[in-house]
Amino acid sequence: MRGWRDCARGLLAPAAFLLGASAAHAAEPLVEPAWLAAHLNDPHVVVLDLRPVEAYRAGHIPGAVSAAFGTTAWAVSEPNGAARALPPVPRIAATVGALGVGDADNVVIVADGLPGAARAYWTFKVLGHNAVSILDGGERAWHGAPDTRPAARPAAVFTPHYTPAVRADTAEVSRASRDGSAVLVDARPLSQWNGSVTPPTPFAHGEAGHIPGAVSVDQSQAVMPDGRLKPREALAQMFAPVGDKPAIAYCNAGILSAADWFVMSEILHKPGTKLYDGSMSAWSADPSRPVVR
Known part of the structure; x- marks a missing residue:
């Protein structure tokens, strides 16, 4: 096959x-x-x-x-x-x-x-x-x-x-964070997810950490050294922590996370996959929204 x-x-x-x-x-x-x-x-x-x-x-x-x-x-x-x-x-x-x-x-x-x-x-x-x-x-x-x-x-x-079916807004991300209706997938390096490194201020308002409930899947691991995408089997293993629920990919500004969205939606054909193009820059603009470190 x-x-x-x-x-x-x-x-x-x-x-x-x-x-x-x-x-x-x-x-x-x-x-x-x-x-x-x-x-x-x-x-x-x-x-x-x-x-x-x-x-x-x-x-x-x-x-x-x-x-x-x-x-x-x-x-x-x-x-x-x-x-x-x-x-x-x-x-x-x-x-x-x-x-x-x-x-x-x-x-x-x-x-x-x-x-x-x-x-x-x-x-x-x-x-x-x-x-x-x-x-x-x-x-x-x-x-x-x-x-x-x-x-x-x-x-x-x-x-x-x-086509809004591929795009998530802050309200939907907030709901997923609270009730687990979708898995939030953080495409940034693990150091930004866990808060040990602070993202550039213009992109995340100086907030270190991740949206509550988000899992870390660093998008840089999806490609081989020559820049080509890894084989499907390796990608499926990489995204295994996401599970079977719908997924919403995010990062600091909706660029890195587009790579995670592409793999999940277009290569692994995961239903209900969306990109939060506002990402941490929009999420952390309101200091009342929680960030986990």
Whole structure:
């Protein structure tokens, strides 16, 4: 029986990845460099390079569009304390359309690491665009000749379909913390979970520790040294402490936790998995909310 990584390599029937089809169809969550190389000229495959502009200019996958992740286009600060929250849906939809992503396009995300790639992937899922994949291993997995010429696509019509089923807010997290209706999964290093290290102030208001009831699953352990995702069996063992309940992933600002969300939701197919994009930055903005050290 073929595993998930075989699927990502395109060993399933062609229908598993519908090129040029409606975005209602889901793409494979991971694609390999060989698959991408074979589809670079497909007009409905849009490669988004999330690396900083300087890195993009130094060399990128041919045809990739620069979509630097560290900008307000992908995440915004909110009055409730959230440091890297999802922008208003009309705003992020306009950003996506301006990048040349249309309703019928298949997006392939390229980044330096899994967290940023997973957060952008999750953003497309929140917007109801299921035809999205991550290049396994990111930019360094690409062995083709780099291109230094900037690439751009004409602005496209992108129609968002907001999907709250993959997003948790502070009220839902508070409820899960009290009654155990969902498992809170802390994606940060163990030292931040147990409070021995204080997170950067802009992201958690100087609060050390975790939301009551949260289990620690450090997202950095999900990838191999070359940046590719570990085999499914290893990931299942890594997330075994989460159990069978629905899960809500969080971190300091909803970036690292996107990696945990991606593994649980898209690779392990755990039902009811959500991302709390407000994370500790929103949670700890109210000093009355408890934090365990």
